[in-house]
Amino acid sequence: MILELNEVSLKRSGKWILQDINWSIEPGEHWVLYGLNGAGKTALLNLLNAYYFPTTGRMRVLGREFGKDSFAEHLRTRIGFVSSSLQQKFYPGDNAFEVVLSGSFASIGLYETPTDEMRQKAISLLKEMGCLDYANQTFRTLSQGERQRVLIARALMADPRLLILDEPTSGLDFIARERLLEVIETLADKQTGPAIIYVTHRSEEVLPVFYKTLLLKNGRVFSSGYTTDLFKEEVLSHFFGIPVHVHWHEDRPVLSKRKNLTSQH
Secondary structure, X not given: OOEEXXXXXXXXXXXXXXXXXXXXXXXXXXXXXXXXXXXXXHHHHHHHOOOOOOOEEEEEEOOEEOOOOOOHXXXXXXXXXXXXXXXXXXXXXXXXXXXXXXXOOOOOOOOOOOOHHHHXXXXXXXXXXOOHHHOOOEHHHOOHHHHXXXXXXXXXXXXXXXXXXXXXXXXXXXXXXXXXXXXXXXXXXXXXXXXXEEEEOOHHXXXXXXXXXXXXXXXXXXXXXXXXXXXXXXXXXHHHOOOEEEEEEOOEEEEEEOOOOOOOO
């Protein structure tokens, strides 16, 4: 199993942030973690990355059980994590190539000398992500979309078994978003690639490759299962608490609020 959470709850500062989370991911599965702002998505990601430990419940990630193994640093090298919050942590002088190379050591910045094999792998990943042309540009001068591609390449340097993409299209315009989604879809289609968790609150980003979804609401699992079963009007209307219309376009769900029907005069 990639991960297995059984009745996991998390309390922070005397408040329950997550309660009774049950979730399992098998190798090769790609999931969407879907919820509104404040649903508990960030807290759940911090659990998966071993920044938090569950207050109650049993949790295993990549074969390591929380509370029994001392593994936090090792685990983070086996999980690729891409978040917009990472963008501000790199040094102004680091170029895209150096940022990708740092993924070999799970470090911010290069403090060790990369091997020739690492350099070749970084070049290959930059090419695969469509960002080889700006490998020598400083990371800070890249566009938001270019930075995200570089960060995905960095996350793949350590051959992670699990790749977490946390709101990767945040701040992107339509064209940049669709180009990034194309890259992600290609990556998800690779049989030898990692299991992927795509975190979002935008339904139109739910690609067909993410055929399973976990709906998170108020720190609890509202429902989980096949994406096509959950992105239905009756399910999402209950989830959001308002009447929702679901329109599928290019195998991706697009949501809109249904108008209340009132009597005509």
